Amino acid sequence: MNSSTTQTVTIELADRSYPIHIGSGLLDQPQTYAKLPNASQALIVTNTSVAPLYLQRLRAALQGKYRQVLEVVLPDGEQYKTWQTLNLIFDALLGAGCDRKTVLFALGGGVVGDMTGFAAASFMRGVPFVQVPTTLLAQVDSSVGGKTAINHPLGKNMIGAFYQPQWVVCDLDTLRTLPPRELSAGLAEVIKYGPIADLVFLDWIEANLDALLASDPAALAHAVKRSCEIKAWVVGQDEREAGLRAILNFGHTFGHAIESGLGYGEWLHGEAVGCGMVMAAELSCRLGLVDQPFVQRLTALIARAGLPVRGPRLSAEDSAGRYLTLMRLDKKSEAGEIRFVLINGPGQAAVRAAPDALVREVIEACCA
Ligand code: NAD
Ligand code: GLY
Numbered sequence: 315m316n317s318s319t320t321q322t323v324t325i326e327l328a329d330r331s332y333p334i335h336i337g338s339g340l341l342d343q344p345q346t347y348a349k350l351p352n353a354s355q356a357l358i359v360t361n362t363s364v365a366p367l368y369l370q371r372l373r374a375a376l377q378g379k380y381r382q383v384l385e386v387v388l389p390d391g392e393q394y395k396t397w398q399t400l401n402l403i404f405d406a407l408l409g410a411g412c413d414r415k416t417v418l419f420a421l422g423g424g425v426v427g428d429m430t431g432f433a434a435a436s437f438m439r440g441v442p443f444v445q446v447p448t449t450l451l452a453q454v455d456s457s458v459g460g461k462t463a464i465n466h467p468l469g470k471n472m473i474g475a476f477y478q479p480q481w482v483v484c485d486l487d488t489l490r491t492l493p494p495r496e497l498s499a500g501l502a503e504v505i506k507y508g509p510i511a512d513l514v515f516l517d518w519i520e521a522n523l524d525a526l527l528a529s530d531p532a533a534l535a536h537a538v539k540r541s542c543e544i545k546a547w548v549v550g551q552d553e554r555e556a557g558l559r560a561i562l563n564f565g566h567t568f569g570h571a572i573e574s575g576l577g578y579g580e581w582l583h584g585e586a587v588g589c590g591m592v593m594a595a596e597l598s599c600r601l602g603l604v605d606q607p608f609v610q611r612l613t614a615l616i617a618r619a620g621l622p623v624r625g626p627r628l629s630a631e632d633s634a635g636r637y638l639t640l641m642r643l644d645k646k647s648e649a650g651e652i653r654f655v656l657i658n659g660p661g662q663a664a665v666r667a668a669p670d671a672l673v674r675e676v677i678e679a680c681c682a
Contacts, residue, residue: 319338320335320336320340321337321535321539322334322336323543325478327478327550327553332478332479332481332482333482334457334482334484335482335484336453336484336535336538336539337484337485337486338486338531340483341368341375341446341483341488344376344379346375346483347375347379350480350481351480352379353380353415353416353417353442354380354382354413355381355384355410355415356376356380356382356383356384357383357386357403357406357407357412358384358385358386358421359388359403359418359426360422361389361390361422361425362388362389362390363390364423364426365387367448367491368448368488369385369387372421376419384410384412388402391578392425392573392578392582395425395428395464396465397464400464403429403433403437413438414437414438414441416437416441417443417444418437418441418442418443419446420457421446421448422447423447423448423449423451423456424455424456427447427457428456428462428464429464430445431445431477431479432462432463432464440477443480444482445457445483446482446483447483447484448488449489449492450496450497450500451499451500451502451583453489453538454503454504454507454537454542455562457482458549459549459553460476460549460553461476465574468574468643469570469644470570470574471645472645476554478553484542486531489534492529497526497620498527498584498619499582499621501527501588501620502565502585502591502619503584503587504519504526504537504541505588505612506564507541507545509564509608510662511548511663513661515540516660516661519537522536523615548561557665561663563646563655564591564663565587565588565591565592566644566655567594567644567654568590568593568594569583569586569589569591570641571590571628571640571644572589575626575636575637581626584621585621588619588622588623589616589621589623589680590625592613593625593677594654594655594656594657595608595613595657597654597672597673598656598657600676601668603656603657603664604657608657624680624681624682625637625677625682627681627682633681634673634678637677651667652667653665653667654668654673656668
């Protein structure tokens, strides 16, 4: 690894602590993976879009370390984050006679990462896995912190496990092939960290958004590093979301309703989160937690990032009712009461319930 340009953020979880390496040219250097535990087999999990770009490069880097480097190429898309697709990973592992030391490598965005992590958590009751995220969203959020899952038709990420990777390798060069729409989706999760935890970072994002949208390497490197630092700080205190970690779900309660309500894959996850943050900020304002200028500031930034700021209608008859029904299925709900991540003054978040009538007003105000 080129230690002069690579930056490392550590997730501190006692004996399950691990590094997030962030830098250029990491993917295809054998040295990047030298300190991983030894095993005879590795399985690279990727998808049909990422495989032609990066699979052979990762495979070549791993070949000196593992006797056999296997691969499984999944269909691409949020709509394939299912049991059926997950089973393709188990088919590959069992078909090749893999043992419980086999190391799984998740090469791709958050969909591949979440499914590979869940497969690693459950194959033979747990095998090691490494995240090699190739989207901005995955580098700043999903590859870090050990949430793994698949979707259910009734709810997003409903079936999964907390299971930490051994290692995260964020090669910033892979972001060069990311389509602009996916870059914007990743920026939603970058922006998220500002209003909930770090106003200095929010200022920095506002000042550097044009550079981020132009994929400026230095700007992306800082965005990935600072996002991972904030996430590491949160996860280190509350790995299993007993409390604090829920703040990382800012915008996700509304966002997940958009994703499942429209059908997975219609809006990108980051797009739904971006719009969900506008709705959550508006709800915070109507509850008197934050002022309207801050909501407008955040909305303007999300729009500048190329993300939608008006929610879709989820039903011709009672769209707000459909949102409420879907949001009651959110993992933060308690006894059927929806709990929202709200901005409790700029730079701070709070998790609390809100009256249905007020939530309806917000949905009507924020949706097309
Ligand atoms: P994704 O995995 O669908 O990737 C987006 C698209 O980019 C896909 O078509 C993919 O094939 C393509 N792609 C990936 N890398 C590329 C590259 N370098 N060049 C060109 N194309 C590339 O979506 P995502 O936004 O990365 O992740 C969203 C998923 O992550 C959702 O399922 C969401 O629930 C999950 N998520 C999980 C966590 C967590 O903590 N586990 C956090 C946030 C989001
Ligand atoms: N993306 C939210 C979390 O990791 O908790």
